[in-house]
Amino acid sequence: MLALYVPRASLLHRTPAGVKLLVLVVLGAVVFTVPTLPVAAGALAGVVLLGLLAGRLPAAVLVRQARAVAVWVVAIVAFHAVATDVLTGVTTGVRLLALVLAAAVVTATTRVTALVAVVEKVCAPLRLVGVRPARIGLAVAMALRFIPLVAERADRIREAQAARGGRVRGPRALVLLVVPLLVSVLQLAHTVGEALDARGADTA
Amino acid sequence: MKTRDLAYVALFAALTAVLGLLPAIPVSALPVPITAQTLGVMLAGAVLGAKRGFLALLLFLVLVAVGLPVLAGGRGGLSVFVGPSAGFLYSWPLGALVTGLLVELLWRRLNLVTALVATVVGGIGVVYAVGIPFISLYSDAPLSAAATGSLVFVPGDLVKAVIAAVLAVAVRRAYPVIERPRQEATRP
Numbered sequence: 001m002l003a004l005y006v007p008r009a010s011l012l013h014r015t016p017a018g019v020k021l022l023v024l025v026v027l028g029a030v031v032f033t034v035p036t037l038p039v040a041a042g043a044l045a046g047v048v049l050l051g052l053l054a055g056r057l058p059a060a061v062l063v064r065q066a067r068a069v070a071v072w073v074v075a076i077v078a079f080h081a082v083a084t085d086v087l088t089g090v091t092t093g094v095r096l097l098a099l100v101l102a103a104a105v106v107t108a109t110t111r112v113t114a115l116v117a118v119v120e121k122v123c124a125p126l127r128l129v130g131v132r133p134a135r136i137g138l139a140v141a142m143a144l145r146f147i148p149l150v151a152e153r154a155d156r157i158r159e160a161q162a163a164r165g166g167r168v169r170g171p172r173a174l175v176l177l178v179v180p181l182l183v184s185v186l187q188l189a190h191t192v193g194e195a196l197d198a199r200g201a202d203t204a
Numbered sequence: 205m206k207t208r209d210l211a212y213v214a215l216f217a218a219l220t221a222v223l224g225l226l227p228a229i230p231v232s233a234l235p236v237p238i239t240a241q242t243l244g245v246m247l248a249g250a251v252l253g254a255k256r257g258f259l260a261l262l263l264f265l266v267l268v269a270v271g272l273p274v275l276a277g278g279r280g281g282l283s284v285f286v287g288p289s290a291g292f293l294y295s296w297p298l299g300a301l302v303t304g305l306l307v308e309l310l311w312r313r314l315n316l317v318t319a320l321v322a323t324v325v326g327g328i329g330v331v332y333a334v335g336i337p338f339i340s341l342y343s344d345a346p347l348s349a350a351a352t353g354s355l356v357f358v359p360g361d362l363v364k365a366v367i368a369a370v371l372a373v374a375v376r377r378a379y380p381v382i383e384r385p386r387q388e389a390t391r392p
């Protein structure tokens with residue numbers, strides 16, 4: 001499955017995932033506690049420079065993310081231009097862009113496995129309430145395997161229904177597809193769980 | 205938690221991802237097409253129950269956060285957690301939890317109507333109750349403006365709630381995963 005990670009040899013890629021996440025959290029706290037245009041614009045400029053130079057990311061990665069939230073930026077600026085003043089609107093819009101791009105830079109420069117490791121580490125204290133952090137890794141691995149499996153079974157059911165003729169459209173088609181799909185994949189998950197237990201997953 | 209339960213949790217996280225791949229259904233008289241992804245929220249709660257449904261959506265958010273493009277439209281990564289609509293994402297595990305609680309409560313008399321109550325309260329009520337104040341706080345706009353902007357999604361969400369209720373009733377008959385508490389207690 002295609003991840004949003006962009007492989008490059010760069011300083012930012014080598015920085016530990018935990019550090020990058022911490023910086024992201026701090027950045028978020030700063031731009032929200034000091035809601036002024038210079039702070040927001042500085043954060044945006046810093047993030048873009050960091051991503052392009054220290055992360056050696058192609059500009060297209062940042063452009064794609066910016067485009068995804070463009071509707072929000074326009075809506076927020078337009079709303080504030082009418083309701084309060086343009087400056088508040090621009091500040092809020094720039095702040096949004098800075099945060100979204102910062103998060104995109106972290107995602108593009110950090111491997112999925114490194115981030116899963118951070119999740120497991122963060123969840124380590126949950127051991128006290130009986131949660132085994134290794135189970136989180138197992139759940140992530142199972143979900144990743146189930147995504148193509150579920151899609152494949154859905155295709156198979158759709159093909160079988162098409163072979164029997166008749167074509168249903170709209171919400172009803174979704175119901176006719178998902179009921180057999182759910183039963184089929186629930187059985188599958190049940191079997192996978194038992195198979196894992198038979199191989200000692202429950203004691204791991 | 206049993207490995208089987210963990211597999212169910214992983215399954216519904218995966219199912220929510222796959223629902224995001226389905227082409228959006230265009231609904232006439234609606235400016236935005238509806239995507240099937242929040243159907244995963246209602247289904248996880250209604251089929252797995254409160255605890256496993258909550259964990260399934262939490263796991264789905266982990267998949268999004270670690271950089272997999274599993275949100276509708278191939279989006280993902282940490283950006284979506286800091287954008288103005290992030291409140292809707294955060295609400296998903298809670299929505300599944302509340303849907304699950306209601307379905308567990310109404311399990312013995314689960315029919316289209318009671319299931320619809322569960323999916324509407326959990327899958328729409330909780331999701332909007334978290335998502336709309338988040339937009340308002342994020343964009344410094346009053347609650348009413350954020351709520352008005354979200355109204356366009358209500359018809360689509362109602363359609364999804366009905367679909368989820370139909371599915372919940374059908375799956376309860378075909379492959380019940382939530383067991384009756386009393387039955388569980390008397391088992392040797």
